[in-house]
Amino acid sequence: MKVLSCGDLMSGCKAVIEGKDTAEIMAKAAEHAKKDHGMTMIPPEMASKVQAAIKDK
Numbered sequence: 001m002k003v004l005s006c007g008d009l010m011s012g013c014k015a016v017i018e019g020k021d022t023a024e025i026m027a028k029a030a031e032h033a034k035k036d037h038g039m040t041m042i043p044p045e046m047a048s049k050v051q052a053a054i055k056d057k
């Protein structure tokens with residue numbers, strides 16, 4: 001399992017996203033960013049920050 005704390009990227013966000021691999025986290029993170037942060041798309045520099053923030057659990 002892998003885990004991403006959205007608060008590492010978006011200060012103040014308490015969402016924790018879990019998934020079986022990086023691809024699943026990225027898909028869930030994109031959905032979360034759209035729904036809760038109003039981001040209709042993830043810019044490439046954001047995507048690399050997200051990937052760097054994913055931790056093994």
Ligand SMILES: [Zn+2]
Pocket residue numbers: 006007010013014015032033036037
């Ligand atoms: Zn968030």
